[in-house]
Amino acid sequence: MLIVCAEQARVEAELVAGGLSCPSCWGVLGPWGHARARVVRCVTGARWLWPRRARCRGCRGTHVLLPDLLLSRRRDEVAVIGAAIEAKVAGLGHRPIAERLGVPKDTVRGWLRRFVVRAGQVRAHFTRWAVALDPELGPVLPAGSGVADALEAIAIAARGWVLRFGPGEVWPIAAVLSGGVLLCNTSCPFPPVR
Numbered sequence: 631m632l633i634v635c636a637e638q639a640r641v642e643a644e645l646v647a648g649g650l651s652c653p654s655c656w657g658v659l660g661p662w663g664h665a666r667a668r669v670v671r672c673v674t675g676a677r678w679l680w681p682r683r684a685r686c687r688g689c690r691g692t693h694v695l696l697p698d699l700l701l702s703r704r705r706d707e708v709a710v711i712g713a714a715i716e717a718k719v720a721g722l723g724h725r726p727i728a729e730r731l732g733v734p735k736d737t738v739r740g741w742l743r744r745f746v747v748r749a750g751q752v753r754a755h756f757t758r759w760a761v762a763l764d765p766e767l768g769p770v771l772p773a774g775s776g777v778a779d780a781l782e783a784i785a786i787a788a789r790g791w792v793l794r795f796g797p798g799e800v801w802p803i804a805a806v807l808s809g810g811v812l813l814c815n816t817s818c819p820f821p822p823v824r
């Protein structure tokens with residue numbers, strides 16, 4: 631799986647031109663049909679998505695190109711998941727968060743539990759990215775809890791990304807920098823920082 635820009639036409643042009651790299655071996659990716667179509671719940675409502683699939687000319691591995699609106703194995707837009715995480719850090723429980731976002735409470739509870747379990751890894755990974763993107767970054771002070779520290783690291787890395795590459799929203803950037811596995815099992819490693 632590779633997280634790509636949400637602009638389909640741009641991704642298609644990059645893919646055809648050989649501008650996308652294999653996340654496993656850095657070989658050149660070429661077009662390889664599509665992955666299965668799926669319904670995703672976006673801020674603006676449900677929509678169908680039919681992600682592109684690519685094949686590496688080096689290792690022959692195939693990869694689903696997932697737009698940066700999404701995380702692996704999650705049906706909800708990453709901005710919605712991010713809003714739930716921000717609300718939790720602000721002190722809300724999963725029930726009021728679910729009500730506010732219009733998402734089933736068990737779904738929200740699942741996101742938050744996974745984020746809590748993964749918070750230490752998230753903080754370490756995004757802090758590495760923050761330093762890689764902005765070598766002059768000063769010390770990052772503790773924010774008060776594991777989840778708050780993790781969220782702070784995401785925010786700082788996203789700021790570094792914007793400084794380097796231009797405007798962008800924090801949660802799609804988090805999807806890209808986590809390789810889409812932000813809320814996957816802790817045994818699912820984040821891609822290396824480079």
Ligand SMILES: [Zn+2]
Pocket residue numbers: 652653654655656657686687688689690691
């Ligand atoms: Zn490859």
